[in-house]
Every structure is written in structure tokens, then in C-alpha cells.
Amino acid sequence: MIKKTSLSLKNITVSPPLFSAPLAGVTHSAFRRLVSDFGGYGAMFTEMLSGKALLHEKVGESPFTKKRNSEGLVWYQLALNGTEDIEKGLEKLEQVGPAAIDLNAGCPAPEMEKIGTGVSLFADLDRLKTVVTRLRKAWSGVLTVKCRLWKNDQNWKQEFATRIKIIEDCGVDAVTVHPRFFDEKLKRKARWEFFPWVCEQTKMPVIANGDIRGPQDIFENAEWFYGVSGIMIGRQAVVRPWMFNEFAPLFNMPEKTVVNVDYAGIWQRYYEYVTEDFRPEKAIGRLKEFTKYYSCNFFFGQQLKSMAQSALTLETLHEKVTGFLKTNPRVAANPAVSGL
Numbered sequence: 001m002i003k004k005t006s007l008s009l010k011n012i013t014v015s016p017p018l019f020s021a022p023l024a025g026v027t028h029s030a031f032r033r034l035v036s037d038f039g040g041y042g043a044m045f046t047e048m049l050s051g052k053a054l055l056h057e058k059v060g061e062s063p064f065t066k067k068r069n070s071e072g073l074v075w076y077q078l079a080l081n082g083t084e085d086i087e088k089g090l091e092k093l094e095q096v097g098p099a100a101i102d103l104n105a106g107c108p109a110p111e112m113e114k115i116g117t118g119v120s121l122f123a124d125l126d127r128l129k130t131v132v133t134r135l136r137k138a139w140s141g142v143l144t145v146k147c148r149l150w151k152n153d154q155n156w157k158q159e160f161a162t163r164i165k166i167i168e169d170c171g172v173d174a175v176t177v178h179p180r181f182f183d184e185k186l187k188r189k190a191r192w193e194f195f196p197w198v199c200e201q202t203k204m205p206v207i208a209n210g211d212i213r214g215p216q217d218i219f220e221n222a223e224w225f226y227g228v229s230g231i232m233i234g235r236q237a238v239v240r241p242w243m244f245n246e247f248a249p250l251f252n253m254p255e256k257t258v259v260n261v262d263y264a265g266i267w268q269r270y271y272e273y274v275t276e277d278f279r280p281e282k283a284i285g286r287l288k289e290f291t292k293y294y295s296c297n298f299f300f301g302q303q304l305k306s307m308a309q310s311a312l313t314l315e316t317l318h319e320k321v322t323g324f325l326k327t328n329p330r331v332a333a334n335p336a337v338s339g340l
Contacts, residue, residue, distance in 0.1 A: 003216065005044070005251040007205060012099055014042040014073060016251035018228035018244055019176075020237050021209060022047050022077045022104070022146070027291045029066040030273035035237065039271070040244030040256060048104050051153075052086035060096045063277040073322035075144065079107065081116030082127045091180050100142035100173075100188045102267045103135060108148065108182050118183045122147050122163060132170040146209070149194065152181035161201045162192035167243045168202050176207040176232055180186050184262065186235075186337075188194045192224045203218075205229035212236070214335065215250045235337040238293035242264065261267045263326035267294060271318060287317055296335040304329075 007017035018304055020027065020035055022045035023294040031254040032044050049057075049064060059065045067074050075340075076098040078085060090101065103234050105128065107118030139304055145167050167175060177198050190210030207230035212218070214236070218225050231250075237243060245256040253294075270290060274283045291308040295301035304324045311317035 002225050002228050002231065004229055004260050012073060012142060016042045018042045018247055019207060019230060019232040020044040021232045021234035024048055024236055026238055028063045030063065030277045033068055033273050034160040035241045039243040040243060045075045045098060045102065046072055048077050048079045048107065048174060050333055051078050051080040051086060051089050054089045054092060055085060059092045065096060067096050075100045075102045077104050079104045080131050082131045086134045090138045094319060095294050097158060100144055101139050102144045102146055106147040106178055107296065119148060128163060129166050132167055136171045142173050144176060145172050146176040148178050150180050160248045164202050172204060174205040174207060176209050178209045180210060181261060192221055195224050196227055199227035207232050211233065215247045218250055235293060238290060239296045239335045239337060240260050245248040263297060267321060267325055284314050284317060291321060296337055297302060297331055298329040299332055300327050
């Protein structure tokens with residue numbers, strides 16, 4: 001059981017304290033719209049937004065910054081290296097009324113490290129402090145940071161604690177921790193056992209992220225999750241966008257598990273949402289990315305994934321995926337996303 005059944009940060013309350021994580025290429029407006037159809041979450045994140053690209057976005061109109069009222073509380077996550085006009089970017093985002101701003105200090109992708117964002121920013125003490133200070137000065141609302149543990153070396157605890165102290169001293173309101181080291185791939189299970197230690201390092205609320213498949217993971221490992229203030233779900237929410245309702249018992253709420261899932265109908269609905277928000281040449285990539293995860297629901301999901309990835313047009317993609325789903329494929333009881 002986690003510490004609280006709601007999370008209050010400044011002028012907002014997240015109830016339940018259950019978050020849909022930021023995922024590159026996935027958590028755009030169409031995906032959040034789909035998740036909001038089922039509900040059960042407390043807040044959702046945008047996908048990671050480039051601080052530089054944001055200056056050229058049509059904020060509120062592009063699929064990356066658009067926000068529908070049905071989505072509820074939306075955190076806008078930024079990837080920054082300190083060279084951007086942070087203040088102007090935040091001024092633009094104010095047009096859509098973000099529930100909060102989040103700084104990505106945890107993405108380990110090589111292309112992100114190369115430009116000094118994600119774990120590269122977390123590793124650089126001076127830049128980290130400068131960027132967080134500028135964010136805090138320019139943004140009076142809720143400000144959070146998402147990070148990993150550190151590099152896999154014997155001094156990792158000291159390095160992590162130093163950075164969390166800096167983030168806290170700069171006035172950040174909460175931190176999301178994905179308990180993996182920088183170089184660990186997603187095939188290696190997240191290190192939930194470190195959450196109690198992480199919570200001891202800061203007065204900030206800690207949101208737990210990483211490989212959480214459902215409420216049973218929390219109940220079965222209560223001693224590891226007891227001190228956290230929120231739960232964040234990433235890849236599993238793409239596999240099963242309705243899953244947030246399953247967490248109701250964790251927050252002492254009436255159980256609202258979605259039954260009799262219409263897998264073909266949900267994919268079709270998502271297809272319509274994506275093609276409404278994206279031009280065809282962009283939509284096909286978003287649909288393939290979603291289908292890669294969605295295919296984990298099925299025993300022969302690799303076949304669905306391969307068919308989707310090989311499609312060259314939207315029409316072919318739609319035909320192949322709907323053809324597969326209309327056969328009522330056998331569903332996996334516990335979809336695995338290891339390595340995705």
C-alpha cells in the first residue's frame with residue numbers, strides 16, 4: 001500500500017495519485033484521448049517535448065501540445081539542456097494551462113545524451129542546478145522532475161542523493177524515480193527495492209515508476225512501495241489503456257475493472273483518433289508504435305506486430321490489423337513488455 005490515496009501539490013490534487021507516464025512517440029493527444037475514454041488515472045503526461053522545438057510549435061494545435069478537457073490533469077514534460085529560451089517556452093505553454101511542468105532528467109537514449117538532455121543533464125551538477133533554477137523562477141505552478149538512479153558504480157547512492165538535494169533545494173514539488181541505472185536496458189527488472197531508500201533522501205513526494213504491471217505488484221511488494229506518494233504506469237498502459245481502473249482497490253476506491261474488452265473496437269477507435277490529429281505520413285508511424293505494444297495482449301502478437309511494421313500505407317496497416325483482430329485472437333492473461 002502506498003502512503004496516500006491522493007497527492008496534493010500546491011494548487012492541485014491528483015486523485016488517485018496514479019499517473020500515465022511520458023513515452024516518446026506514444027503519449028500524444030490521440031493516446032491521451034483514448035486513455036481518458038476509460039479513466040481511472042489521476043493525471044497524464046505528454047510525451048517528451050524538445051525545449052527548442054517548442055518555440056516553433058503551434059501550442060494548443062499540434063498533436064504534441066493539444067489538450068482536450070476530457071483528459072483532466074496533464075503534465076507537460078520538457079527535454080532541456082540549458083541552451084534553450086526556457087522562459088519563452090513556458091510562456092507559450094501557459095496558453096494551454098498545463099497542470100504541471102516536468103523536467104526529463106532520466107532518458108538514457110544516446111541521441112538525447114548527445115544533445116545534453118535526459119541523463120546527461122542529471123549527470124552535470126552545474127547544468128542541472130541552472131536549468132531547474134530557471135524553470136522554478138519562470139514557472140510558479142507545480143514543477144516536477146523525472147530521473148533514474150545514476151550510473152552503475154559503487155558511488156551511485158552519494159551521486160543520486162546529491163542531485164536530489166539540489167532538485168529539492170531549487171523548489172521542485174515532486175520527483176518521479178525510475179529505479180534503473182543509466183545503462184540498464186528495459187529487459188532488466190526495475191530495482192523497486194531502492195524506493196524506501198530514495199524516499200529517505202528527500203522531503204519531496206516520490207512517484208514510483210518502472211515495470212509496474214498492476215496493483216498486485218504493489219500489494220505483493222508493499223514494503224518497497226510504502227513510502228512513495230504516487231504510482232506511474234508506462235508501457236503497460238499502452239498495452240492496456242483501460243488498466244488504470246484496476247488500481248482502484250489500491251486507493252480504497254470501488255473496483256472498476258473493465259471487462260469484456262473489445263480489442264478490435266479499441267484499436268479502431270485509436271486509429272480514428274490518430275488520423276484525426278496527424279497527417280497520414282505521420283499517423284502511420286504513431287499507429288505502428290502503438291500496435292507494437294498492443295500486440296503484447298495476444299499469444300500470437302508477434303504476428304500482429306510484424307504485419308503492422310511491414311505495412312507501407314495507412315490503408316494496408318488498417319486492413320492487416322483489423323483482419324487479425326477480427327479473428328478474436330487468444331488473449332494473454334499477463335502481457336509481457338520486456339525489451340519493448
